[in-house]
Structures are given as C-alpha cells and as structure tokens.
Amino acid sequence: MSGVEIAISLIGIGTGNPDHVTRAAVTAMNAADLILLPRKGAGKSDLVDLRRTICTALLTGPAKVVEFDLPERDADAPYRAAVDAWHDDIAAVWAAQIAEHLPGGGRVAFLVWGDPSLYDSSLRIADRLRAGGRSIGVSVVPGITSLQALTAAHAIPLNTLAAPVTITTGRRLRAEGWPAGVETLAVMLDGACAFETIAPEGITIWWGAYLGMAQEALVAGPLATVGADIVARRAGLRARHGWIMDVYLLRRTGG
Template identity: 45%
Template sequence: MQHILVIGIGAGDPDHLTLQAAKALARTDVFFILDKNEERQDMIRLRRQILTEHGRPGHRVVGVPDAERDRTTPAYAAAVDDWRSRRADLVEQLIAEHLGPDETGAFLVWGDPSLYDSVIAVVDEVLARGAAAFAYEVIPGISSISALAARHRTTLTRVGRPVQVTTGRRLARGFPEDVDDVVVMLDGRAAFTEIDPEGLEIFYGAYLGTPDEILAAGPLEETAPRIRELREEARARKGWIMDSYLLRRSESGSTEH
C-alpha cells in the first residue's frame, strides 16, 4: 500500500528537526511541496536544505503552485473550506501521478502539523473521496509556540492556570476575560495594538529560528508601538511575515486574584 507522511519540521531552524522526523525523511521516496508565492522562496530553500541533509539518496521532489485563498471575503469559514477543497484536488493529483505502488510520500509542514495547519484535514478529505487508498501518519514537530517560549525563557502556563491559543481575528474582539495567558497566531492586523493594554505584557517573536528572527518583550503599552514598527519594516523588506506572541496579565491584574 502507498504511505503518506505529514512531517513537522520545526519553526524555521534546521536544528528543530526531531530524530523521529529525520528518520521519516530518510524513508521517504517522494516529497510533495505546495509552493507558496515568490515572496517565500527563502522558506522553500530552507526546506530543500533539510531534504539535502536528511533525505534518502535518490529521493524525488515534486512541487506545484499552492491554491490561493480569498482573504478579502467576510465569509471566512467558507473561504477556508473552499481553499482546503482545492488543496485536496492538488494533493489527490500529486499522489495519483507521482507516488508509485508501495512508495512513501511526504508533506513537510512548518512547526507542528496539528497547530493551525490544513494538511491533515486535506489528506483526510482526499481519503474520504475514495479515489485514493493509502495509509498515513503524522510526525509532530517543534511549533512556533514552543520556540517562542524557549527564546523568551518563559513558560506558556503558570501554576494552576490555563493558556488559550487564538488568532489575531479573535483577539481584536478583546482580551478574553476568563484567562490570563493568551498565545496569538495568524495575526495579520497587529491586533495587539487594538486592545486595552493595561496590565498586559507581551512576548513577541517573528521568523523564529531563522537568521531574520525578531524578539521583543515588555509591558504591552510601551512595547506595542516598537513591535508594530519592527513588523512593518520586516514585511516591507521580506514581503511576508510569520509571527506569534504571548500576552500575559500581570499578577496584580490576574483573574486568580
């Protein structure tokens, strides 16, 4: 039977690769890459470097342009469903045309495949359609959230308290009232500048694990303008940005008090 691997390769540092991921890379016959636009070619180069170092001799790499997602429509959920369906079309075609009987194919996922990534859902959709039959497994990776906490030498949780992982879209509605620690991902609007900063600290990271890494931390009211300036400069220079951050209530403002 054909076999598919969904491999988490870390947040951007080649050394984030786990031993399990390295072993998975070494047993893969063909790697499928859904290419992003030209602005992210440095990420594609890094992925190919990982394959050169850890891929088995004679492995193949097949890339196709990724499906574009409508980011302007207010119908967010419908747009994501449509995007995933078109990605499933691409994945189904890649497997049919490039994966031989009893071969292993793999998709490389930045960070961890279980965290705000669509590849698992796409592979599930391909299987549900019934035209392809294969076994698949997911190899976890070091997420940007783990890398963020490590780079700031902090923890995501505090004793007896939960942490919430959310998006910039959700944060823009306001800091949650019933939690003290919130990790924010997929924030294209700098939502941390749109909420009441009183009593909040921020631990920010962009391009984590790469030579372009940006780190900043401090009281949100004082630090937010500097982070926004750093983000805008980096986006203008590179054409894209991947960032995440932890927002934390101070002990005096905690819901535990």
C-alpha cells in the first residue's frame, strides 16, 4: 500500500437500529468506494446481519460491500498484551482487504458500533495502518453511544445536577472497586456482572442490553433488589442469542 492514497472513514452507527444512523453517516457511507464488514463467527452472526441491514437500507451509491473474518483475541494471554497483538492482527487484515479491493487507492469505510471515540479501538487500529509512511487519511463520523441509548431508554439524565460522571469498564470496577468520590458510574465492556463485587446498599442501577434493537432488555431499581435478576436475565439472553452487548449506570442514592 506504500504510496497509495487511501481515505478511511470510521462511521459510528449507533447500537444497531438503522434509525440511529445520522445523515452525516449516510453521506459518508455513500461516498465510500468500499465498505468492510467484519464477521465475528457464527455465534455472533447477528452483528454482521445488522450491518448488512443498515447497508441495504441506507446505501444508494455504488460502494462495494465486502465481508471479512475478524481475528480472535488470545483469551489466555495477559489482557493488555493480548489486545495489542489482536489489534496488530486486525490491522493486517484491514491492510490486506484494502490492498485486494482498492489496489489503486480510494475511500474505505468501517461501520463502528456506537461511536469510534468511546471504548472502541478502530482509531488505534487505523493508526497502525499509517505507520511506516503510508499515505492514509482517517476521518470520523460520530454516532450514538450505548450510554446515550441507555439513558434515553430509561428516560433518565446521565448526571445529577451539576455533577460529573465517571465512565469505566467492568474489568476496572471488579479490580479496583467503586472509585473514591464518585456519585455516578457508567460501566461498559462488562462481561461478568462486576456490580456483584460491590456493596449494593444505597446504589441504584439502570441496565440495558441490545439497546435500540428488537430484543432490547431493560432493568432498573435498587441494586440490592434487582442485581440478581440482571445476572439471570443476562445469562438467559446470552444463551438464547449467542452474544450480548449491555451497559449500565450506577448511582449512589441521595446525591
């Protein structure tokens, strides 16, 4: 790809509902020469199906849509090292797909869940492609995040009056506990219900899975009361669909 002009568009598409895709995102999709859709295995076929649905509903231009198999992360290696190696592997696949389908250069788009700026690695992967002097430009079209979809679904504000919000991951909550001085905690990328590791008294939770999709599931209430229900529902939904995307907001009572 050395010397080839490639323009990469990272397009936020919200949480899977075509109605969440902005007009700017539609414009960027239709300006692309190539749209690359990742496949994450048979158990997560819904994810590529949703991207196909969005392309079918919104594409009016001549963009070529190509699917590719996403490399898997080594679950046995230390987390940070495994993620870095995984991103290297994904970047190599991106480069190979672009070289094959846009050998003379052009515009390639990736459809990113939520927004490319919030707990997504598309920008870091794109940076790997720019290493070594490659002529690659990167632009971002923002999208609706899962936190926006969550608070809208529950009809609640993200923050209390004039107060900050801390956004973290399930891994950090499990390892470090509730951060000192924090009233509202938004938790993402939690594959193991890390809220079970904190004392539930005085905490309210708003949880949502498959936000914006037909199978959307919502639970809200005192953590001590609804926590076990969320654990059970999450396990059942994941078994039924083969995958789950969820997010939740925790808030201390009386703040």
